[in-house]
Amino acid sequence: MTLSIWLIPRAVAVLLLAPLIGGLLTGFDRIVTARMQKRKGPPLLQPFYDVIKLLQKEATTVNKITRYFVTMALVFSVFTVLLFGLGADILLSIFAFTIACIFFVLAGYSSNSPYSTVGAERELIQIMCYEPMILLYAFGYYQATGTFRVTDAFSLEAPPILKLPFIFIGLMYVITVKLRKSPFDLSMSHHGHQEIVKGITTELTGICMAMVEIIHWFEIVFALGLVFLMFVWAEPLSILLALAVCIVSFFSEVIIDNAFARFKWTLALKASWLVIAAAGGINLLLLGLFG
Amino acid sequence: MEILLVLIGLPLFFAVLVMFARRQKTLAVIIRLSAVFIFAATLVFVVLHYNEIFIFDLSGNAYIPTVMLAIDILLAGFIIYMGIKHKSLFVSLLALLQIGLFAWFELAADHTAAQSAQTVYADKLSLIMIAIVGLIGSLICVYAVEYMKDYHNNHGEYKDRRRMFFSILLVFMSAMFGLVVSNDLVYLLFFWEITTVCSFLLIRYNRTGEAIKNAFLALTLNVLGGLLFTVGIVLLGVYEHVTCINGLLALDSSVPLVMASVFLIACAGLSKSAQLPFSKWLLGAMAAPTPTSAMLHSSTMVKAGVYLILRLAPMLGSNAAGITITLIGGITFFAAALLAVTQHDAKKVLAYSTISNLGLIVACAGINTSESMWAAVMLIVFHAIAKSLLFLTVGSAEHQLGGRSIEDMDGLYQISTALTMMLVVGIAGMFVAPFGMLISKWAAMKAFVDSGNIIIVMIIAFGSTITLFFWTKWMGKLVANAHRFAPTSYVMRIDEKVSLYLLAAMVIIVCALHPIISSAFIIPFIEGGAAGFVPPIGMEDTAVIIFMLLILFLFPIILMPIYTKHQVKTTSVYLSGENAGDDVSFRGSMGEIKKVELRNWYFKKLLKENYLLTGSAAVCAVIMLCGFFLAMGGLFL
Numbered sequence: 001m002t003l004s005i006w007l008i009p010r011a012v013a014v015l016l017l018a019p020l021i022g023g024l025l026t027g028f029d030r031i032v033t034a035r036m037q038k039r040k041g042p043p044l045l046q047p048f049y050d051v052i053k054l055l056q057k058e059a060t061t062v063n064k065i066t067r068y069f070v071t072m073a074l075v076f077s078v079f080t081v082l083l084f085g086l087g088a089d090i091l092l093s094i095f096a097f098t099i100a101c102i103f104f105v106l107a108g109y110s111s112n113s114p115y116s117t118v119g120a121e122r123e124l125i126q127i128m129c130y131e132p133m134i135l136l137y138a139f140g141y142y143q144a145t146g147t148f149r150v151t152d153a154f155s156l157e158a159p160p161i162l163k164l165p166f167i168f169i170g171l172m173y174v175i176t177v178k179l180r181k182s183p184f185d186l187s188m189s190h191h192g193h194q195e196i197v198k199g200i201t202t203e204l205t206g207i208c209m210a211m212v213e214i215i216h217w218f219e220i221v222f223a224l225g226l227v228f229l230m231f232v233w234a235e236p237l238s239i240l241l242a243l244a245v246c247i248v249s250f251f252s253e254v255i256i257d258n259a260f261a262r263f264k265w266t267l268a269l270k271a272s273w274l275v276i277a278a279a280g281g282i283n284l285l286l287l288g289l290f291g
Numbered sequence: 292m293e294i295l296l297v298l299i300g301l302p303l304f305f306a307v308l309v310m311f312a313r314r315q316k317t318l319a320v321i322i323r324l325s326a327v328f329i330f331a332a333t334l335v336f337v338v339l340h341y342n343e344i345f346i347f348d349l350s351g352n353a354y355i356p357t358v359m360l361a362i363d364i365l366l367a368g369f370i371i372y373m374g375i376k377h378k379s380l381f382v383s384l385l386a387l388l389q390i391g392l393f394a395w396f397e398l399a400a401d402h403t404a405a406q407s408a409q410t411v412y413a414d415k416l417s418l419i420m421i422a423i424v425g426l427i428g429s430l431i432c433v434y435a436v437e438y439m440k441d442y443h444n445n446h447g448e449y450k451d452r453r454r455m456f457f458s459i460l461l462v463f464m465s466a467m468f469g470l471v472v473s474n475d476l477v478y479l480l481f482f483w484e485i486t487t488v489c490s491f492l493l494i495r496y497n498r499t500g501e502a503i504k505n506a507f508l509a510l511t512l513n514v515l516g517g518l519l520f521t522v523g524i525v526l527l528g529v530y531e532h533v534t535c536i537n538g539l540l541a542l543d544s545s546v547p548l549v550m551a552s553v554f555l556i557a558c559a560g561l562s563k564s565a566q567l568p569f570s571k572w573l574l575g576a577m578a579a580p581t582p583t584s585a586m587l588h589s590s591t592m593v594k595a596g597v598y599l600i601l602r603l604a605p606m607l608g609s610n611a612a613g614i615t616i617t618l619i620g621g622i623t624f625f626a627a628a629l630l631a632v633t634q635h636d637a638k639k640v641l642a643y644s645t646i647s648n649l650g651l652i653v654a655c656a657g658i659n660t661s662e663s664m665w666a667a668v669m670l671i672v673f674h675a676i677a678k679s680l681l682f683l684t685v686g687s688a689e690h691q692l693g694g695r696s697i698e699d700m701d702g703l704y705q706i707s708t709a710l711t712m713m714l715v716v717g718i719a720g721m722f723v724a725p726f727g728m729l730i731s732k733w734a735a736m737k738a739f740v741d742s743g744n745i746i747i748v749m750i751i752a753f754g755s756t757i758t759l760f761f762w763t764k765w766m767g768k769l770v771a772n773a774h775r776f777a778p779t780s781y782v783m784r785i786d787e788k789v790s791l792y793l794l795a796a797m798v799i800i801v802c803a804l805h806p807i808i809s810s811a812f813i814i815p816f817i818e819g820g821a822a823g824f825v826p827p828i829g830m831e832d833t834a835v836i837i838f839m840l841l842i843l844f845l846f847p848i849i850l851m852p853i854y855t856k857h858q859v860k861t862t863s864v865y866l867s868g869e870n871a872g873d874d875v876s877f878r879g880s881m882g883e884i885k886k887v888e889l890r891n892w893y894f895k896k897l898l899k900e901n902y903l904l905t906g907s908a909a910v911c912a913v914i915m916l917c918g919f920f921l922a923m924g925g926l927f928l
Contacts, residue, residue, distance in 0.1 A: 058859075058860070059859040059860075060859055060860045060861070060862045061859050061860070061861055061862070062861065062862060062863065062864045062874065063772050063861070064854075064861075065770065065772065067854065068847055068850060068854070069770070071846075071850060072843075072846060072847070075842060075846055076842075079839070079842065083835065088831075088832075088835060089832055091733060091736065091737075092724075092733075092832055092835060092836075095723075095724035095725075095729060095733070096724060096839065098723065098724065098759065099723060099724055099839070099843075102723060102759075102763050102766075105763055105767060106763075106766060106767060106770050108767075109766075109767030109768070109770055109771045110767075110770040110771060110772060111864060112701070112771045112772050112864065112874065112875075112889065113864030113865055113866075113874070114864075114866065114887055114889060115865055116864075117767075117771065117889045120767060121764070121767075121891065121892055124760055124763055124764060124767075124892075125892075127756070127759065127760070127763075128756055128757070128759075128760050131755070131756040131759065132752040132753045132755075132756045133752075135736070135751075135752040135755065135756070136748075136749070136752045139736070139740045139748055139752065142737075142740055143740060148737075197865060202865050203864055203865060206859070266897065273753070276752075276753075277749065277753075280749065280752070281745065281749055284745045284748060284749070285745055288743055288745055
């Protein structure tokens with residue numbers, strides 16, 4: 001990320017493309033899910049229609065501060081994807097992403113409503129489930145490639161996946177947690193069968209709910225961005241390969257979402273940490289031994 | 292030299308003066324004056340000695356060692372007496388052993404060649420420590436004026452010993468100044484012992500059974516550390532004829548005896564900075580009034596421990612002693628973070644978080660690369676600021692809430708927005724980007740990955756996440772706008788205001804200015820060992836960090852007029868349609884009105900505090916013993 005005149009058009013491109021991709025993938029998710037349940041499902045652009053409709057609705061709130069937190073969560077989600085898209089440090093993007101997640105959790109707590117507080121607490125558990133893996137991903141990427149920077153991804157000699165197969169498995173595992181796909185849809189579910197109503201988003205309406213939807217699009221883009229980095233190297237065509245892998249991974253997340261029942265939080269936490277410790281530990285050990 | 296004497300002498304002078312203050316008003320004036328003077332003297336010292344390494348030779352002086360030995364004997368006598376009086380003979384025995392060994396070393400053992408020409412040696416690291424002790428310490432003293440008044444109003448049962456309390460706080464600061472400029476280990480040990488006794492006196496302040504018990508725990512573990520320290524010095528002095536740190540660092544690190552002494556002295560550092568297995572004393576220390584905790588946790592005591600380990604760091608690294616210290620630091624970082632999750636008591640969460648963060652500093656020192664040393668010094672600076680702010684704010688909140696359980700803090704917003712904001716700033720300063728602790732932790736992460744030590748890399752990945760968990764759930768309680776308390780007319784007093792606002796501003800400003808601190812102090816300190824060092828956080832990343840700070844503070848301000856203009860309808864929270872008039876009560880299944888109770892998660896079933904603490908302490912004790920034998924060259928293997 002060097003300061004140049006190209007920075008602005010690139011930033012604009014990232015800001016336009018990211019929600020577009022995120023929204024389209026969400027629409028794709030809903031169609032696949034519907035087909036798995038033998039329904040026809042909504043049109044591909046439905047998520048955009050939903051957001052437009054939410055923006056037009058009269059908003060209500062339970063107190064004055066909740067919407068600040070939701071707005072800040074959106075701001076930092078956008079900022080994360082911007083940093084990542086412009087080629088900044090992976091760890092720094094992860095930290096920015098963490099701020100967004102914390103603001104979202106605080107939004108849940110700040111409503112002081114039982115359902116959204118339980119949702120916020122569970123969201124924190126979910127962060128505990130995926131955060132170590134995302135950090136280990138960055139550490140592994142650095143050990144394998146010698147750089148933390150997204151910019152350098154396109155000048156690598158080989159795709160990092162060759163050296164990070166286990167970390168990739170771990171990453172796929174925690175993306176399920178991050179995207180709140182079943183069995184890890186503890187804090188809120190996209191499907192209408194959550195035992196805590198709409199979890200962390202119970203008290204959000206209108207524009208706040210629209211912001212949450214958009215945050216989710218950026219979350220998807222960031223998560224798939226991490227997958228993308230695993231498969232690109234100096235070969236220009238590798239971008240196509242990486243994009244294909246991203247789509248396959250997202251598809252498999254949707255399948256998993258529909259094939260599992262929700263875990264209890266203790267099981268979710270223990271299972272995630274076991275997978276992370278095994279996948280991360282073994283991969284880093286192998287990297288250390290064989291470089 | 293004069294200015295150094297002023298720096299050490301000023302707190303001592305005021306400490307004596309305080310004892311003569313008959314009326315509370317006089318006492319308050321003296322404390323405020325002392326704080327202003329110490330604050331100013333600290334700044335003057337740092338500015339005046341910025342351009343040079345301040346070295347002073349006291350080796351020809353025969354009086355100072357005699358006086359120090361006399362005071363040491365007095366201190367030891369006091370400890371022995373206290374031990375006998377309170378039937379804690381073990382601590383008397385330790386103190387007796389230590390002073391016997393030390394007196395023999397000073398009077399009878401042959402170490403004439405051991406005197407060093409660099410008795411006093413203040414480089415950039417010393418300057419940073421002086422700034423932390425002087426600036427933060429004096430703010431804590433100012434805060435304590437009002438706090439102690441409230442404390443005695445609330446606790447009529449305790450005898451008012453405020454004069455002694457302030458006097459000891461000042462002596463403590465004086466000893467810390469001496470400690471961080473001493474290069475001769477005998478001098479360093481002298482100040483070290485003073486801080487041990489001061490912390491004992493501060494912890495037992497209210498003389499309840501609990502306070503005395505905890506004070507003795509602190510005393511025992513620290514005297515044990517002091518004994519290890521003495522043994523280390525005696526070994527070095529008698530066999531290597533070296534007693535100063537710079538001389539020690541020039542020794543051959545492959546000699547088992549040298550490494551054994553380095554390891555012993557580092558263990559003294561571990562005990563002072565409450566690392567496992569010595570952690571328990573710092574938890575007990577919270578029985579004391581809050582300013583004491585703020586002092587012990589942020590600017591003095593525990594920082595002396597990590598300071599000493601940082602000084603020894605060039606002897607550590609990838610040898611047995613280095614790996615052991617790194618492991619102990621790492622395990623402490625992880626275990627203390629887990630333990631913090633289980634606590635309701637705000638001060639206990641802060642205590643575990645201190646232990647955890649110091650573990651990270653110790654691990655950085657153990658690794659001993661330029662990057663990790665940079666991270667360690669940054670951690671010391673940022674931790675001192677944020678932790679003192681947190682302790683002092685919790686102290687004020689405790690007086691308002693009538694307790695310090697985090698569960699009650701959802702009512703704090705109604706009592707004081709300012710206090711809530713300070714707590715949020717302090718907590719954010721401890722773990723989240725773009726604040727200081729995260730910047731330092733980021734550097735530590737890079738250093739750990741570069742070191743190739745996989746265990747420590749795994750530990751920091753999991754440990755940081757747990758840290759995030761317990762801080763965020765606390766923050767969640769603070770922003771949960773409960774309606775439990777009616778608004779009160781709480782106004783912050785001037786002393787509280789000055790210290791809290793200054794500290795909160797420091798959390799933010801020092802974070803924005805960290806590149807200056809890095810290039811002005813930390814890089815020169817590190818370059819003493821490695822020229823051409825590039826800090827782990829580059830300019831471009833720093834720019835992004837400052838940009839994030841701007842977003843964080845400007846955005847809500849930009850949003851405020853927009854959101855004030857576009858008011859939306861306020862509704863009640865969702866309680867399955869059974870709301871009973873307000874947001875906090877509902878109709879139960881039998882039609883009765885029930886209150887909503889929202890509680891946080893503490894993992895009490897999953898994590899048992901006692902087992903976890905004892906277990907991790909046992910693991911660290913075993914690692915420490917193994918490390919000692921390995922450092923000695925595998926004597927028993």
